[in-house]
Amino acid sequence: MINLTINGKKVSVEEGLTILQAAEQMGIRIPTLCYHEAVVAYGACRVCLVEVVRKGWPKMVTACNYPVQENIEVNTNNEKVIKIRKLVVELLLARCPEVKEIKDLAEELGIKEIRFKKKNDKCILCGLCVRVCEEKMGITAIGSINRGTIRDVATPYNDNSDVCIGCGACASICPTGAIKIEDVGDIRTIDKWNTKVKLRKCETCGKYYAPVPQLDSLKGKTSVTEESFKMCMDCRRKKLENTMINAKKSKY
């Protein structure tokens, strides 16, 4: 166990936890944008910056990937932290003035005006989409390209990706809604990646229900029968219900 102080309160937490997790256990909320428990913390958005005082020396660290240490003193809400957090959110807001999640954070922190030149972006380059695509889906269809002010997230050469399985994990994990997915007919379009994938038709009801490459990549990885891959969720459920009802009937 590690002993530390968070906002003046002495606590003892498990070794290996991050400051963010330790604070969470104490019911202290540290705002985050680029943190997601499903993937390795990255410390990109800087919203979770907190002050750590170690052996009398204060420094600012990202709470999401800073492991707890013996005898450190953490401040998540003092004047200095709030001032820096406000600046970080103001910069993010200048980049993405229309994003609800950032607007909400700004309002919570009492940010009234943006002193920086506004852009109209939606992506904050937090890398959650890249991380989930690599770590969880094992695909790595997208990546960070360029650097500095022109850094972006894209598929190689900004072309239609031939490895993307169209699963949509990137869109669902995106904290700012920068990735839109649209299903029209038998085609799923992920605009940000200039990518289109084919959808499969349910053999029972005829509805287009999931991307073909995603279903193909799942084959052999789950215990779902080959047959079930040809059916949409609803039809699968119905079929299961029927089997159960029939089984019951035959029992009694």
Add this chain to the structure above:
Amino acid sequence: MNTDKVDGIIKKYGKEQSAIMSILQDIQSEYNYLPREALEQVSKKMSIPLSKIYGIATFYKVFSLTPRGRHLIKVCLGTACHVRGAPQILEEIERKIGIRAGETTGDLKFTLERVNCLGACALGPLVMINNDYYGQMTSAKVDKILKAYD
């Protein structure tokens, strides 16, 4: 593009993923830039996702994804060169070969780049063409120096 050449380069480093930088550098010195097919081949052979290789290739300034000229002109615009008139020299070169910094001439003869310091400030203003340094440059010298390259 010769796929054997790229294979040879990969073989030299033995598929170790950490060798990716060296491999890309070797490909670049072979072709003067990183051809798309070469990157795709590296990706396949080394089992590194293309998106990662593309990320590396766009991150570092030394790598170019578009064909570059036979001669690479680097005009130093670091502080010391800058105050000694480097911007005028850059302008003069731009005028002479008809392209802007960052571009390549249509005949693939020259690629012009501006750099931030070549580390020889005492020689400033400095221009580097391929591996030759030209110190104490003036706009008047540009024409003569460029003529030595074909």
